[in-house]
Amino acid sequence: MGHYAQWQRGETVRPLLVRYPQSGTCRFDGCSQPVRTRGLCQRHYKQELRGADLTELPPKVARVKDRECAYPDCTRVAHARDLCLKHYGRAWAFNLTAETFIRLTYQTSCNACGDAGGELHIDHDHSCCPGPRSCGQCIRGVLCMSCNTALGHVKDDAGRLEALANYLATSDPEIGGASWGSLYK
Template identity: 30%
Template sequence: MADLREQIDMTHRTCAVDGCERDHTAKGYCQAHWREWRTKGVAGKSFPVLTVHTCTFSGCEKPRLSRDLCQGHTQQRKLGKALAPLRSYHHTGLRDEQGRKRCSSCKRWKTIANFYPKARHADGLTGYCKRCDRDMRLRRNYGIGVEQYGAMLAAQGGGCAICAVTPPEDSSLAVDHDHACCPDRKKSCGSCLRGLLCEDCNRVLGMFRDDPARFQSAIGYLTGSCP
């Protein structure tokens, strides 16, 4: 504590970071730089050398947030999960000599065109490539991966299972499933998948609520055979 007082003149009412003229509120920092130091362990380009209390989880070097744990391990505890090492994202912005980026999932080096833009990331791109992102979404919502999706699409001749229209290069067909089995329209157990549909056909099924009687009535109306 004595060293801290020597480094920071507590009678000086402005922030200890060079160039910052805001009043200090804690540890000699203004509110913004104190929050930056509290979460990142640093504050601005020039700051006093303060003692940063790190997380007590073995091998974790992140600043301590609550009850001796960092933010990530605190979140694990809140969710009732067993404490485990946090995934490192430091490599997601690296590039090789050809300017390619390495996918965090498949670990393959791919061109920038294979990643979606994401403004919140340091390099402006997602950590997962488009293929892995698609694979994770399919597995999370329908219990299949991109390989199973490709097999279903090939079995349908590359087009919609109803109208046979092929999707544009920058889009894909919707995965249709039996809503009587899984009422959630965005998720399926994986065993009730019916096929891949274009946007129009998928919308029609939803509007007709998968009722065959409505489709028969619509056919009769279109063919002029209604009584």
Template identity: 25%
Template sequence: MRRMSKLCESGDGKPATRMGGTRCQACYRYHRKHGTFVRAGSRPPISIEMVLQNVSATESGCLVWQGMTDKDGRPLYYDGDRYAAGENPLVYVQRWMFERYSRKPLVAGQTVTHDCENKKLCVHHAHAILWRDLGSGAFMSRGDGRGVDGVAPAGRCANGHDFDDNNIPYVNPTSGVRSCRRCTRDSKLRARGIDPDSAPYVPYRKGSTHCRAGHEYAVYGFKNRGEGRVCNECVRIKSAKGNLKKGYGLTFEDVARMLHEQDNACATCLTVFTEADPDDFRMGDANVDHCHDRGLTRGLLCMDCNIALGKVKDNPDTLRRMINYLSGRESMPATSRAETCPSTMR
């Protein structure tokens, strides 16, 4: 019979970690960060008073949220009571305010927006409207033009983007949920700190012979990813840039500058590089040499020189002894070298 795990000593009802632990994982994370298990105080549950403490009023009457937001900039609040009860502690403030004052709980498929100048951060219930009541129209089956239960799917997403040939919704094959391509693109830009309005939207081009970077699919090839195609050349360039940045903190502009300073040759043996082409995002036969202890980049080497430095563990004393050894051996007469080198023949 399987034995039930012990509960955390904090009294929040969560199971303690295995291998003799007396606290839950959240407690151990808090201890690692703050050095103590004693919490400074749990967050109070969401209420009108807590909402008013996290907003600033404007002349237009908006209550602009000043607290935590999600990656799309929507107001969020961390409810301590919900966390203690084992529920999702994150509460969308705009939705919570609408439900409280309308006294009607929202269901899946219903979306709230605001008709004021601070559409994204305003939490005033008087400015909130039920933007779309998608209901079952928010879901549809793959390959089926009808929605669930014969209801026609909505022609727009929850943010008002038309589902047309330039904005084909992605349909999750498991849940049937439709995702707007433009909303997905805007969400990714906001997560990177970029205003979506500052970057023009490029429509989805399903029948194009070239990728958006101008690479011809017939030359470089592509991979099918659901409703879209991924250019092989774009994947190669992205991977080359990422590996160079992640491994050495460099860009191909830095590599071009280093090649110019080294006359396009290895820094130690002066072998000319013939395959390195930073303009085409290719390192070729050039290898980045860096200090493993401090992580500093020292230059570009050929493969043989880079391996040689690795074999001697970047030790200058070892290299000096090797130089002295070679210099001494070259100065000895041939007969003396033969006498010091015993024959392997028996």
């Protein structure tokens, strides 16, 4: 409530806010952390925002900054699950442990066609997990870009794949007595 509203109602005009020092140490007894807001350190202020009683805080655990990513040949600093941010993000998307993620991504050939060239992609059953993340239980293997794209276009439907294979085996390259090439000359 503003000063004018206090005066208009006939109340004694009082300060609008309790002013806490913005420097020094936290006002919580026994806390020596620097002040962040309202006379409290950051961690005690978060307790106050949640509406919790202010309590003594457990000591912070120092993060180990010099661990390297567990992914072979990666020299980045580990972020979580012993993986760097890049590898952790991919493992998180498929809900995989670091060991399983490394084992899958270190395969050298496509599980469908056997192609050993190019980047391989982790494949999961989209009927189990239709969203952007996987539960980790429906991982089917790794596929090359072509097989992964083809599987996506047929919507993981084995019947549709069979029909396409039959079509390729029985199709006639000439339609109506003329080849496709001669139609466009």
